[in-house]
Amino acid sequence: MQLNFKQLASLPIFNGICEEDLPAMLNCLGSFQKNYQKDEIILLEGNEVRSVGIILSGIVHMVKEDSEGYQTLLVAMKDGELFGESFSCGSHLDAHVSFFAAAPCTVLFLPFHKIIHSCKISCTFHHRLIENMVQLIGDKNVQLMHKIEVISKKTLREKILTYLQQQALDQDSRQFTIPLSRLELAKYLCADRSALTRELSYMQKDGLISYEKNTFQLL
CATH class of the missing domain: 1.10.10.10 (Winged helix-like DNA-binding domain superfamily/Winged helix DNA-binding domain)
Structure with a gap:
């Protein structure tokens, strides 16, 4: 499936980046796209995380499973939201939670090390992309604070x-x-x-x- 660059330009992660610059940017970052069916596992707890996932369509759930197999839903994420960023940018790359498709979804993956390190031609979008990602990480933290408030x-x-x-x-x-x-x-x-x-x-x-x-x- 080909990327819809007009749709991508409207996503928060690409805010302030021109639609015309997106093809070259995504090529520079080594991005790749994957489709998932409902209930399909996207990332299993314990697996290494090296890319940030951007939800293009559908719903992704972040879940934690205990030793008896009971699952706790931590966050439900929709179009435009990120997942995996906390693990891909940490000192320990193993995921402490699992992510699965709660509905059929399409995800765009961006290798994290290519986001934070400028390429040889020093593409101008890197700083803006990092700013957008930091803001989205902050939004995710607010979601998790809401979860803590509820279960407390x-x-x-x-x-x-x-x-x-x-x-x-x-x-x-x-x-x-x-x-x-x-x-x-x-x-x-x-x-x-x-x-x-x-x-x-x-x-x-x-x-x-x-x-x-x-x-x-x-x-």
Whole structure:
């Protein structure tokens, strides 16, 4: 599949870089593109990470699996977001989490060492690319802070309310659609799916929320 350079130019990682410069830039960086089917593993925990992944389409989940095989959803990422950057730029290249396709997705990979080291012809895009990446890493840290805020709550009801309040704030509306299925939300909240479904029903009866499938409203 050929790259859509107009689409690429609109992504945050390439902000401030002209569409006309993208073909030469990606060639200089040694980028490569891969497609994944739903539930396909993109990167397994323990594997070495040498490239930053940019989601061109679809959804990628960052998950942590314990010794008994239970998975905790850490972050759900969509178009334009990065993954693997924390490991590819660290002193230890092994991934401490796994990444898999939560929906069919296309990923563009950029070798990290080529991003931070200028090539022989000193392409002008390198500094801008690094600035954009630092900003996106900061955004990812905010997502992880949101996760910590949610799971630090003592009760399941508090966890649910905190998550829903974050979604309402992000979407600037008290009525909003969450990006996670019930099973995915249970994994994100570190909760049992049945307990989550039951608590949502209780919260609706208590007049805290109303919902229909993935559309919620804070009352």
